Amino acid sequence: MSKEKKLVEEITSMDEDFARWYTDIVKKADLIEYTSIKGCCVFRPYAYALWENIQHTLDSKFKELGHENVYMPMFIPESLLEKEKDHVEGFAPEVAWVTHGGGEKLTERMCVRPTSETLFCEHYKNIIQSHRDLPKLYNQWCSVVRWEKTTRPFLRSMEFLWQEGHTAHATAEEAQEETIRMLNVYADFCEQYLAIPVVKGRKTDKEKFAGAVATYTIESLMHDGKALQSGTSHNFGDGFAKAFGIQYSDKENKLQYVFQTSWGVTTRLIGALIMVHGDNSGLVLPPRIAPKQVMVVPIAMHKEGVAEKATEICSTLKKTLRADIDLSDKTPGWKFAEYEMKGVPVRLEIGPKDIENNCCVLVRRDTGEKQVASLDNIEETVANLLEDIQNNLFNKALMHRNEHTYVAKDYDEFKNIVDTKPGFVKSMWCGDDACEAKIKEDTGATARCMPFEQEDLGDTCVCCGKKAKTMVYWGKAY
């Protein structure tokens, strides 16, 4: 048990039961409400505000890079879904089918989109004729449905919100560049905004997206030592183009197939935020993504001038920051606990004594540290504090990941680590599916990715002992 005092008694301690801690937070921080529909939750305002912040940041980055937003239908006719063989095999087991409409049986059933490659392909076939039409850089924000067997809020639900970018390019090289470019956008976003360090790399063939030539991923490590795929970017080569007949005339007037990519992040990122930064008092949100960055709590509000002064400070802060004030007649103690549970990065206390001294008390959520600050330049003081919290959260998460990343040289060591130490295991791999399958069978760990930053940990595969090709991050995943 950590030395910090647990301030909120209603939350199960994470050391005691991590899974319950997670569901407690999701409920107690007013993020999610369950519904009568299996695996589908209500995103309450606080959770949706988080998603909106994620959206706005990523969306402007996408646009900066030349992408345009579109919207595709949510239904996909069976015949369309079936056009690309690997793709349909990958998704068919988990799609929801619509068989009736308007009281009548449909002549062809339609699935609710589990992802929209097929729709984009059908569209691209119609609108791409010339090399002048390329590249096409489209993105859509929507929800998709996958019929999951077990569900958890944010991490795995039947319907989830996401963004899916779909691009078409003239050459394989351009498609590959786009694939990596967008993976980097995700990685930078996770690290700079969500304060979540990620490992960038490629998925093994076994783990790659149905229909892709190559799948790239960013992997992050949760507080309990389990891995979470936090974003993916796929290079499709010309496989979909051939299946759907997406061709353009090049400068020599020869017909060529386009090369495509797709990439996405989901509301799962909110789950990652909870599990990377949260503590036993509740959520801890990085300032750059927090819906409220500062919460002003007036003390002894009935006293002359307190509410007015607090309101004035709040409006000053609001000019440059996301600030709010709680003027309800709850006690200060209640408010402290409430905003800690919700992970608001900074609390500003202001009472009669402070007003006399032209100061206030600032309390940071990440460390609990309190400081007295002058009301002169309060915006700047708070802004600096937020910056500090942002950096501290990232560094803490990075340190946690480093402390929970192990190296295994032989199979006994590997099994022992996976069995006893939650976290990533780095080891060499021969590239054979059989070893990957055996490792999963024996230990429950899967290949998270083949990182771009390769390290030479030896010449032999950790599993079979034959010549190794790649260093792989392994781990148990959500």
Next chain:
RNA sequence: CGGGAUAUAGCGCAGUUUGGUAGCGCGCUUCGUUCGGGACGAAGAGGCCGCAGGUUCAAAUCCUGUUAUCCCGACCA
């Protein structure tokens, strides 16, 4: 999809073994006193006991089915 658990007021729970008036704590409403770590008093409101069948004079309680949630495994963002 297997194995286990749960479903009673907004939340957390008791009551179910042994059928017989629907309970407790928190929260909520009103008024007053409070206010620097989940305040106190007084008076109130709030229930088809998850849903559907069955047994019975009588069901939260017994039986059957069903749905949702949680946990553990197998599949997946």
